[in-house]
Amino acid sequence: MSGARRSALLCAVTLLAALPVTTGCPPPPKKPTCGWLAESPEPGAGRLAVLVDVSTSTRSASGLGSPDYPTALRGRLEQAVGAQRTVAISPFSGPSGNLSLTTRVTNWKEQATNPKNLEGKRDDAADCLTDDVRQARQTTPGPGGTDVLRAITQAAAWLRADPKAPTRELVVATDGLVTHGCADLARSTSRGEQEIDAIVTECLKGELGGNDLDGITVTMVGVGHPSADQPMPSTAQARWLSDLWAALCGAAGATGTPEAVAVPDTDTAGTVPAPNESVQDPPVRLGTDAVAFSLSAALFDTGGWTLRPEAAPLLTAIAVQIRSRPYTRVVVQGYADPRGGDVDNQTLSENRARAVADALAADGVRSPQPRGMGATRTCFNGTPVPATETSDAGLQCLRRVDITAS
Incomplete structure (x- = not known):
């Protein structure tokens, strides 16, 4: 059987199987004359x-x-x-x-x-x-x-x-x-x-x-x-x-x-050619530089890691800022002042970081990473606190949780 006859027979069989009342092959889509x-x-x-x-x-x-x-x-x-x-x-x-x-x-x-x-x-x-x-x-x-x-x-x-x-x-x-x-x-x-x-x-x-x-x-x-x-x-x-x-x-x-x-997206694979691997263009991220926030220990119960009610709106505002930009990494670091023992300071800093990370996650921040940093002698802005400083007010900037999104 010739190729032409075989194609004609295949077309007729296909149509008979799908549409018994139709005969012949449908005409191809009309191509405009340009x-x-x-x-x-x-x-x-x-x-x-x-x-x-x-x-x-x-x-x-x-x-x-x-x-x-x-x-x-x-x-x-x-x-x-x-x-x-x-x-x-x-x-x-x-x-x-x-x-x-x-x-x-x-x-x-x-x-x-x-x-x-x-x-x-x-x-x-x-x-x-x-x-x-x-x-x-x-x-x-x-x-x-x-x-x-x-x-x-x-x-x-x-x-x-x-x-x-x-x-x-x-x-x-x-x-x-x-x-x-x-x-x-x-x-x-x-x-x-x-x-x-x-x-x-x-x-x-x-x-x-x-x-x-x-x-x-x-x-x-x-x-x-x-x-x-x-x-x-x-x-x-x-x-x-x-x-x-x-x-x-x-x-x-x-x-x-x-x-x-506005422009829609293609919904058919192959409609647009894939990127040429030999052509390397730098991605444009539009301001994904790291941004940092710091929370005072006053937002926690004294010596504990339960967030007080007034912390909720502050953390929600931070979460919204993080979600509005294409950040891919969020780190939550807890700190303590050096007056307590090393073990207590580490536990306190870890648990406070975890409490803040959990609150951010509940507000839609993806996979915040809590880290307990223990005691510190440096404030959020980089200012060191002298070892001679022992007052509660003077050490307040050391008892905090820092949030960094990048």
């Missing part, structure tokens, strides 16, 4: 540039949990098609941010006169652009980190190339986690407006021009949303990151404030 879109840009048409971040931080090993940029951008692409804009789509990664633009002229109204055919052309254009985004997502990332800002300034040059364009819009699908250039966040503390102002000032020294985005509307899609394999910014950190990009775009003259659009 050749008519691949034209030179027309002067005077609105322009849309779409940048797709393909750096390591946007890719999970399985593909599951990677930002689904084609789905997130679909509505924006349909709007551009409806307005018959010229659309340029490019992946970017690496420190150069070099773009490889795929340009489409979406003049679907000129392709037919029949209303049904026109509708089909419009849908084909949106499908083709979505496929371009999907294809861009398959691009192998470049080495050496990510420079989103450099890619943005290159796309802006294309948007300004037609002085007659009535609209200029830039959409950047990225987690916003820069690891190269003036906005490098690999060691950022993400601590408020002061750091944002400093980054903007540094970028304006040469990497960002005050007029680079004049007349351009900027939309950021997926800022603060890396792949599932990366450190995930907290809500506060993601908000800080959005504020940073708003400040950078505003400093370059962008129209309005960049809209931070």
Whole structure:
């Protein structure tokens, strides 16, 4: 039996087993015709540039949990098609941010006169652009980190190339986690407006021009949303990151404030290629520097380790601060003043550390590690207490529990 006959028979048998009333094989999904879109840009048409971040931080090993940029951008692409804009789509990664633009002229109204055919052309254009985004997502990332800002300034040059364009819009699908250039966040503390102002000032020294985005509307899609394999910014950190990009775009003259659009995750393995193991990008943790708290022994019963009621709200507040950042290690250290015996001091410090660790765990802190440190002669701030000091008040800073999250 020939290969063709065997395939036809197999198809018929499969269909008969699943759907007895159906005959023949279903037609393959219709693939849009895109050749008519691949034209030179027309002067005077609105322009849309779409940048797709393909750096390591946007890719999970399985593909599951990677930002689904084609789905997130679909509505924006349909709007551009409806307005018959010229659309340029490019992946970017690496420190150069070099773009490889795929340009489409979406003049679907000129392709037919029949209303049904026109509708089909419009849908084909949106499908083709979505496929371009999907294809861009398959691009192998470049080495050496990510420079989103450099890619943005290159796309802006294309948007300004037609002085007659009535609209200029830039959409950047990225987690916003820069690891190269003036906005490098690999060691950022993400601590408020002061750091944002400093980054903007540094970028304006040469990497960002005050007029680079004049007349351009900027939309950021997926800022603060890396792949599932990366450190995930907290809500506060993601908000800080959005504020940073708003400040950078505003400093370059962008129209309005960049809209931070949410992005779904991929739910099919293999949809996005796995990270290239030869490309090593530093992870961006956004301010996971160690933070420390100290609790006075006054929160315990005298000579004991039972927490007093007034300790509960204080520990809950500390637990919330720890939970709001991506800390992976929490150590609880108990101390005693040197007046008691070594054994008693060790037991007291261990039990007080354990009591605090248990309270933090009850408030949602993962696996706090209690440690009894015994007696000490140094306060929480590093100030030593003289050996001649024996008063209860003078030794108070030694009787404490310290909490360190990192």
